Amino acid sequence: MSSDIVIEGLGKAYAPRGGRRPAVIFDGLDMRVEAGQLVALVGPSGCGKSTLLNLIAGLDAPDAGAIRFDGRARDSRLAMVFQQPRLVDWLTAEENIALAFEREGSRPRGDAREMVRALLRKVGLVDHAGAYPQFLSGGQRQRVAIARAFAVDPDILLLDEPFSALDELTARRLRLLLQSLWGEADGPRPTGVLVTHNMLEAALLADRIFVLNGHPGRFAAVMDIDLPHPRDPEDPALFAIHRQVLHALGEA
């Protein structure tokens, strides 16, 4: 099974720069993400969404409090889709995905080559298996990055504004792709945290939306989205949620 993410009393501040006071990002933040849920973190830019994600990813260390992954004995497998694809330019699409199998202390289950093929099929890039990233379009690169994240069969999947660098039409396609990959995951669904500034995207994909605001960052609202998956991006219910989020941020 996948892991709960438990955050308790999280504190994080950045050292002062140029004589200013230290920037306190979080001071005693609590959060809980239940196993198998996909939650969205929304809020204005600079509110600490990406900092929180980096703390969960272990790319940054908290000053106070703890972040735990509960629910399994062994280490949680973590994967991430970044805003930029972050592919290795000198590896083909196929090799970039297979790279994720080379984790510290774990072996891929089954035939790696076949698993990569299956992932490429799912993201619609079978014909580009041998292509180098510089020869792929932005949307195709991000598809490879998504396939790489799912390759590790993650317990925890972190998504850092994964569609915000793409044009709207491509972003829309990839949101639907992500939704279908999430739905058809073999075995238990990963626990997901999606950072986005697009509230409709949050409403489309998330089971729960955390609205982050203020300095230091606090949750202005936590909303459960009870619509069944898969959802239709044109569903009017999503726009209603969009309005609620804006309301929670004091914008409407």
Place this chain on the structure above:
Amino acid sequence: MSVVDKADAAARARVRVERPATRWVPAVRSAAGEALPFIASFVLLAASWEAMALWLHSPLVPDLSAILREFLVIGESGKAFREIWVTFYRMGLGFLLAVVLAFPIGIASAVSRKAERFFEPGVILGLTVPGLVWALLCVIWFGVSIVSPVIAVALGVLPSMVITVQQGVRSLSADIVEMTRVFRLKRTTVLRRIWIPLLYASTISGARVGFSIAWKVIVLVEIFGMSNGVGYQLNSQFSLQSVEGVIAWTLAFWLAMMAVEYLVFRPIEKNASHWKKSAYE
């Protein structure tokens, strides 16, 4: 068989007939397209030299036939090949020594500020010192042994190779490093799939520059301290006041360097950067 089928079959037959006659045309055309500018530059160079020789009519500017005669003399006797081999051997050893030293120094100064500060004065000194000084010092210190040219070449090439390696290491974005940490990739994988290919691709063009520096140093060492090699031959032609001799030796070595460029460096570079999208292709 319908009319359409017949027309189709006829068209196919026509294509089949035409193919053997036309197939090689594009290949020849593209080869010609590649060779043409090369030949044009060579012809222009030779023609202007010949014009200059005819116009000045001086023993200081021998005409093409005199140069060619001298060139054939050193070529036919096999002397050119022997001497160029000797020079390449010395250059190669020195160059290899520089590369072997450049990797640890370059990597260290890319990843550590302290190491960078430590090596920086030496690298800048090395870049400023003319090859002539290394040649003179090494001949004074090591005499006429093989050590002189090897050390002199290594000292000449090292600074630029260190900078090449350092910049190669720095060219890996922090984004990719973060990615490898999030995905918890094995150290051996990161080394094998990321660092080695990156350094391979980024140092090869620096290596080419380094090799041309090596030539500029070795020729001086051979002039001052060696009793064979292309530099020595150039010097002895100089003392005979044979301008065609100097030019013929330069020409022979130029050809050898071209061979190295096209047979060694170009294929390696192509192999190392096949994943790059080029704007000029």
